[in-house]
Amino acid sequence: MDLWVLYKQMLRSRLFEEAVSVLWNEGLISGEMHLGTGEEGIIAGIVTQLQEGDSLALDHRGTSALLMRGIDPILLMKELLGLPDGLCSGRSGHMHLFSPELLAASSGIVGSTGPAATGFALAARYLRTGKLSISFFGEGAMNQGMMMESFNLAVTWNLPVIFVCKDDKWSITTHSRNITAGNLTDRAAVFGMPTYEVDGSDVREVWISARKCLNRARAGLGPSFILATCSHLEGHFLGDPLLRTVRKPLSELPGITIPLMKSLLQSGGASALSRLEGLTIILNQVGKTIRDRKREIRDPVKIVRKLLVTEKMQLEKLEAQVFEELAGVISSITSE
Amino acid sequence: MDLWVLYKQMLRSRLFEEAVSVLWNEGLISGEMHLGTGEEGIIAGIVTQLQEGDSLALDHRGTSALLMRGIDPILLMKELLGLPDGLCSGRSGHMHLFSPELLAASSGIVGSTGPAATGFALAARYLRTGKLSISFFGEGAMNQGMMMESFNLAVTWNLPVIFVCKDDKWSITTHSRNITAGNLTDRAAVFGMPTYEVDGSDVREVWISARKCLNRARAGLGPSFILATCSHLEGHFLGDPLLRTVRKPLSELPGITIPLMKSLLQSGGASALSRLEGLTIILNQVGKTIRDRKREIRDPVKIVRKLLVTEKMQLEKLEAQVFEELAGVISSITSE
Amino acid sequence: MRKMKFSEAIDDAIAQAMAADSRIIILGEDVQALRRNLLVRFGKKRVLNTPISEAAFTGAGITAAMTGLRPVVEIMLVDFIGTAMDAILNHAAKVEAFSGGRWKVPLVIRATCGGGYGDGGQHEQSLWGWLAHIPGISVVVPSTPADAGGLMFSALEHPHPVFFLEHKLLSDMWLDYLGGASRKSVDFDVPFEGTYGQVPSKWTKIPLGQAAVRKTGTNLTIVSLGVGVHRSLECSKILQDNNISAEIIDLRTVSPLDIRTIHESVSKTGCLLVVDEDYQGFGLSGEVAATLLERGLSFEYARVCTSGTIPFSRKLEDEALPNVKRILDASLKLVNKKV
């Protein structure tokens, strides 16, 4: 495990996505935008260990993994901007990024990386012995039928897949625990896979568990499962309604509370108690978001940086390099 | 538990389905025909304990449960015959039987009784407190995504459902164990439901476990799961290709083996070893079917009858009654 | 008369219905946030968050509807319906037929649809013609707040399954939720006339299967729905400057299809243009043509639809969807053909 490599990849991803955030907020990127900021520890701990011929099934937060896997950042940024010379000719957008060279496919359909990684692994078994595939998905996706089907299929066929559940506790505005029965690691284990639970903010933990899974898969011993916790720094997506409320209560709240109060007090409907219960649910959503924020989010990039801070010169050099790369990306795009 | 009632319902179902078999073989019933002969112990142990307002989500073997639940057997038989005055005006057939009065719905889509029972239970919670729903399905259906989703949904919402997996080991010609990872009872338990494993040929075992599940559901304590083993006396469906081969090897085998041998020996294709492996799989399918047959299938109707045989008079009277009912059904239809 | 936004009108109609009928419940992903105004009024028993399990909760909605509830099942984006398609195709649409008409499924499936805000091809499909292919379900696609509320009010009393599709470009609530509206400088081509408007002070039913003539005309009939109606209206102004008078029909429901209104109009104009944001082939645009032909009508015909996977880039997307320029070109060509 080379922490310098890991940090570099995480920082590259973070800075790139922060640039994306600026461009999106400027209105230069359309549609939704789900960043991976906060999950870089999970992505780096796994993707940096991949070999040529391994494949990636990515969810709606695929940018980070593609960068770390070696995609040309200029092509990627151009794609996000919808430019005709982007990675996918401006036809995909951030939720549907594809790179046949890197054997990487994304999808915006929650749960679909299960089947996708299973198929990648099936082909690997026939054509690329010793190669494997990764399925990235959130804890909310664990309730999607095709995801659970994929666990069964991958185990039955003994395929080289690593299922990686990035648990940020949220499915958009829904606290996943409220809609999830039992324990997710147990749910994967019951299919007969080895499972690991790690703190995804600590890239070292991820790396070590991933190592075991990767070795197992390469040796033809079948799939495994990792549950790695994380927090998404920008909430579910850029402009996340809950985060907006928390961050800019003065501008956002009136638009929300006025109709809410009107509806709360309207005659006809549930009892006062039920109404209060309803209100509590909403306040809880916002409250949890505030607490998540306050509780000094464990930022994986900062955590790994702390481990390297003693070697000041090297660190500065590396950071300068990464900044420079990003500056190069931006200037190459803006200069055109 | 009243064994007389249980036996009577099981015998009613058995005789009715045997009549169906005759009619089907005569060509008077079209399409596929999946009987429930062999699973009557499971159905009776559960259905005889239902109350008015409870609901039933039935799979492709729904005849038996409907009979025991009190459907008019004449209407049912007419439906199977496709008559315009059948239960569903001849529009459903045996895989899509519906009775709004009994709150019973069937579907030929494997796994769909999971969502169906969940929805029934949801409505029960709002409109019929203390009532519950049953989901019947096979062990093969446990790999269907929507079934696993339903486990999660029913537990999360704490709904009064009893999930009943009728494990006959087979999904048509596929030995389910070969395509199923882990243990099925554990798979259900991991969602946080109480689970039971019973010998479904012994209606008493089913009845006792079902009792606990029903009480739990009625008390508002949520779903449970029963795995009950059984053997289908007629194989997957009437005219089951595996059973036909075993039962009438002389007439069936040539049509199967001649093309098989031609293909086995054809140049181009896998190595001799792989080919033999392939042949072994087929022989195993047939072999398992033969062994299943030989191993004196545990017939739930016979098993419960044995317990009652001492009371000869009462038994004869009951059997006569049941015969008479069926005769009435047949004659009422044929006389028209 | 009040004025309301598009999604606000729908929620308001639902609220009125929910107050009158306690059997109406709402279930879907994030509905406790999306329908928070209904949550605080009707409580969490009637507004239920679901897991990301579309197949299970849509299927559950069907049997719940069969046994006394009137669920509104929400599928955030209609593109996601693939995961629950079995419930639609083989269950919701078929129970009534299978049961010989004895058992009905009074279910509303609410979903957003449509593109024009640069979200890419897995998140901007229309699919209304595709859904309407399945016998046994109705498909509703409103284009104004008043219609949206009135049709939802109708859907909630309809005894059969209704797909209720809400175009995201008309709904600033949805654009806001998806993060889009939180920015100043996005260039979404929103047809503002459809996003905000007068609605009745009390909701009454707008029957399913009744199209609305948005503008009368004599030279050309344009049949459209959803955002396409506004694009067509815009286009008709330019046509007017060229002395071409277009009649514009807003279908409002894809199925049942109000073929009478279309027939009347095309009998008069002899010229039909279908403007349909759904995929071109094997769908609504063909059905309209076929139904008129079956009735023996003879007319000039063209269509402006979406022909392939919708590209992400706003520019390519704009060219792919039925825009004013495409409608104008097609109209002119068609009218010239007739002469």
Place this chain on the structure above:
Amino acid sequence: MRKMKFSEAIDDAIAQAMAADSRIIILGEDVQALRRNLLVRFGKKRVLNTPISEAAFTGAGITAAMTGLRPVVEIMLVDFIGTAMDAILNHAAKVEAFSGGRWKVPLVIRATCGGGYGDGGQHEQSLWGWLAHIPGISVVVPSTPADAGGLMFSALEHPHPVFFLEHKLLSDMWLDYLGGASRKSVDFDVPFEGTYGQVPSKWTKIPLGQAAVRKTGTNLTIVSLGVGVHRSLECSKILQDNNISAEIIDLRTVSPLDIRTIHESVSKTGCLLVVDEDYQGFGLSGEVAATLLERGLSFEYARVCTSGTIPFSRKLEDEALPNVKRILDASLKLVNKKV
């Protein structure tokens, strides 16, 4: 020349392709029994039984196809595709477009379709027009053993996803598997000409998108596919007795649609009847009409399709599906209209 049964021809074409191309694998429920002849020749590594998890194994087939394999994914009955529809709609059909044309999905999805053997409405759908609505997939529906083999051979070399639909009424293998053919006295209305026939001694490709004119004629064009072709041919004999000469076009592929062949024929006859076992609304029958209208053709039009959920009762089913009588009535009415 050899003679073969319908499904036998398909399996034989697959065998020839499998022998030449080791990347071809077959996966699906029960395929080790259904394709036992391929199993014993190519081994269990190339003929894989799956769990009853259509969504997972169809989705897996897509990415396997993207990375070097050429999977044939079997969905027993096309009715079951609802459970895997997301894989079709949002993945198989879209990867190529999303990737800017850089990544292809050479996947064959094989399924049975069609009714006429009394299995009820969840097991007898056709759905070919429905599938064809989705841009990015081809849909093949053969009507003879020779076409079935040749089109499958083509599908296996096609660089894009192909839905290959096999009508159960043409396949005695399937009728047998489903138990039907094990009885003497069932009254399925099997069109025997389509079930058994000459096939080439070595399979060559029949290009997708090329219809076949099964019979030339001058008064009326009947466009059909699958079993409908045989019903139409039967009907044409009766028409001939009435001095009406029907031209019969077998589409063979729904998408791409061979509009040229249809156009030529209808230009000549001025009269189009579409015989389509799929649901009538918003599908193939409308598309054929619209495409001709777009090309400026003027013609009489009618269609004989399936209008609702297919009933179980053999009698009702027979009336619901396009039968010879319905085709005849529609033909006569249409031709009389023209005069």
